[in-house]
Amino acid sequence: MANYSTNEFRSGLKVMLDGDPCSILENEFVKPGKGQAFSRVKLRNLKTSRVLDKTFKSGESLEGADVMDQDMQYLYTDGDFWYFMEPDTFEQHQATESAVTDALPWLSEQDVCMVTLYNGSPLSVMPPNHVEIEIIETDPGLRGDTAQGGSKPAKLVTGAVVKVPLFLDQGDVIKVDTRTGEYQGRVK
């Protein structure tokens, strides 16, 4: 992989740091009037999701990380691995449980997810921003109680639990924002 110098650090650039792939979030140019310039960098370790603060001397460089984001369709799981397919080439990739952990509560077959590949293997999986999922378990719906507001927990077929309005029932399909875990509306 190419090396990137501090002046090429941009938000979104993927680099290697201490053996782990990281994504640059911010790069601030710092220069004391008479002193040496440096770069104050915020990076996210893509394996652990931890955010790190590092300061590099201007002109220092980091090796680029072989990390690529790609849209893929989720196919199925055999309990050990989760299988995703590239829509253009039909190439399949198997993701480990640690790569899908964050996406799991929202994951339905056929959904198109953003899969981050590191050295060709899935490192993490992001579910679509909005998903439509069926309610599998909730208290019985209170019809005619739509105006009062109020909410109750509902368990979805994928395993997530979200707060929904009181009138919803088991079997209803709802739209959820996966970034916030919030109910967005009912799908008729």
Place this chain on the structure above:
Amino acid sequence: MMDKWQPGASLDTLRRRAAMLSCVREFFEQRSVLEVDVPVMGKATVTDLNVDSIVTSVVGELGYLQTSPEYFMKRLLASGSGDIYFMGKAFREGEIGIKHNPEFTMLEWYRCGWDDHQLMAEVAELIRLLLRGEKDISIDVNKLSYSDCFFDHLGFDPHGADLRALQLLAAKLASDSWIDETRANCLDLIFSSQVEPYLAGGITIIYDYPECQAALAQISSNRAGQNVSRRFEAFVNGVEIANGYLELIDAGEQAVRLERDSKARERLKKPAVDIDQKFLAALNSGVPACAGVAIGLDRLLMGALGVDSIDQVLAFSWLRC
């Protein structure tokens, strides 16, 4: 940024900038300090290790956009100009960031017969005036020594500290590559991450910088008997705004420092820069005892308006040029 033809500063900001410039001129006129309009392009430039000049050419001859008007102003001082100020553009290669633009507006002035502490008082007065504008607000001024503010935040004395200890701390705060850095660079790193962010609001003036960061300031000993440089900096809301010196006027010592910088540039494979012989000749003929300071007016305007980005106070920052 391709389609951004509009200015970064609002019309109100441009009006405030104009008011700031005229306030500066009035301030110095009242004090009988002469405005001088020295070249922003010269045939020589600074050898500072960490200040790079933008190179240009004029009919095949090498030219440099000046990183500060200092050398020209000292040649005027040596010619008997008395107190002078310059307000205009200065240029620095590679300095682009949220608080940096490669071309910026600098106000620099010299007071003959003054020491650094007298000048600090005038700096605080002018900054306060410019921050206030037409509003009647109170602005705190704090003045403290480099070693005091360092000690307050880190619990040890920077001048006496062992180089190895500074390198270990810098590596811990930044990244492993700092482990063999110079004393000056380690101190800058530690200061900028552990002290600067915690400076009080308003104006803070810090004086008696470490000896290794003297630049063009005289060296003398502080109350604890340690060598320090007679250099000071002013901060507004924690952002570096001004840098001043009790000026080094000893031509011999100056020549040694320029030579040392030039060698250090060579060692780090930075572009070679010839020493400005006209500047040295002026020092040889005699620059009067004086104190001098430079203020970054764009950053001061940022402080006055409470904005974070230099792009918001310039008509067209480099990103929009």
